[in-house]
């Protein structure tokens with residue numbers, strides 16, 4: 384087992400990474416403020432792992448909420464089901480919510496924890512690659528609105544993150560690829576050495592080589608922990624974690640939540656960001672070819688859907704959380720491993736980029 388630390392003063396917490404960590408009660412028991420636990424999972428993940436997670440709390444009051452599965456259920460209505468259970472079972476301020484599942488369960492559960500009685504503890508037990516490398520770390524929680532992704536939420540850090548790499552054994556290939564998009568993101572925004580390692584090891588990752596996966600998860604979490612520790616509330620460098628997301632979130636909302644997976648939309652979005660970076664004179668065109676090739680090898684889309692017209696993109700991108708004073712701000716690349724946030728976006732270049740990557 385490897386343990387990383389997210390350094391946030393009194394809100395610091397460990398990220399434990401390794402095989403068969405579900406069941407290691409000692410990792411979670413010291414993080415509980417009280418004797419009540421509510422495990423939040425979904426109808427796909429619960430039958431696989433819920434019993435073993437519940438067994439980690441032998442002396443606690445353990446209740447469960449099983450949510451429907453899907454990005455389309457990442458809503459306020461679904462969150463209400465968690466509040467209903469907490470109140471019905473008389474959970475108090477010292478309760479701990481446990482998110483068992485992918486990023487959807489983690490984001491909803493974390494948001495419920497941030498709101499219930501103005502904030503209670505929560506623990507992340509991520510079971511998708513995407514959740515293990517990104518969403519379980521950093522404390523962004525929330526739900527979607529029909530007009531925009533993650534528009535209702537809160538920053539609320541978990542008490543610990545338990546990454547049992549064995550849970551990836553039951554994850555399907557499409558979801559593994561979606562997770563690889565966020566892995567590749569770290570290489571692009573701040574870790575050229577990691578990007579080169581991914582170029583060397585991509586096939587091992589897709590073949591689920593355990594040591595390659597463990598290394599990719601550790602290096603991703605290390606990058607994310609450093610960024611979050613430097614800028615917890617996204618006043619500055621944390622925005623770099625949003626590479627490809629302004630385009631990606633527009634695709635997710637525009638196509639209907641769940642049609643494109645988050646990781647797939649981010650992959651296409653990162654390619655658009657790279658192409659736009661070239662048009663803006665920031666990035667060498669050779670970098671776009673390298674990025675495209677790696678995304679393709681990861682089984683990720685490199686075109687945006689034809690249904691997403693330029694107007695539709697611009698309409699949806701206008702509600703992005705990075706917009707300031709009505710001005711779009713995008714994460715662009717100066718090189719592989721070097722990203723920047725800029726509001727200096729030439730509208731003609733933006734339109735040309737979208738047109739260039741729309742599927743026929």
Ligand SMILES: NC(=O)c1ccc[n+]([C@@H]2O[C@H](COP(=O)([O-])OP(=O)(O)OC[C@H]3O[C@@H](n4cnc5c(N)ncnc54)[C@H](O)[C@@H]3O)[C@@H](O)[C@H]2O)c1
Nearest residue numbers: 427485486487488510511513514517518523550553554645
């Ligand atoms: N909070 C953050 O910082 C952050 C970061 C990145 C993404 N996100 C959010 O995360 C969400 C995407 O998360 P995701 O990609 O994990 O999707 P997801 O949570 O929908 O999980 C993907 C699918 O895999 C299933 N699943 C989960 N674990 C499994 C396992 N071990 N075996 C078999 N099936 C399993 C789920 O039931 C689901 O059907 C999006 O809503 C995105 O906005 C949040």
Ligand SMILES: O=C(O)C(=O)C[C@@H](O)[C@H](O)[C@H](O)COP(=O)(O)O
Nearest residue numbers: 517521523532533621624625628704
């Ligand atoms: O942790 C962050 O910060 C991120 O931006 C990570 C992203 O991968 C993630 O998709 C996040 O939920 C996007 O945040 P948002 O603020 O653009 O909704």
Ligand SMILES: [Zn+2]
Nearest residue numbers: 565628645649
């Ligand atoms: Zn993301």
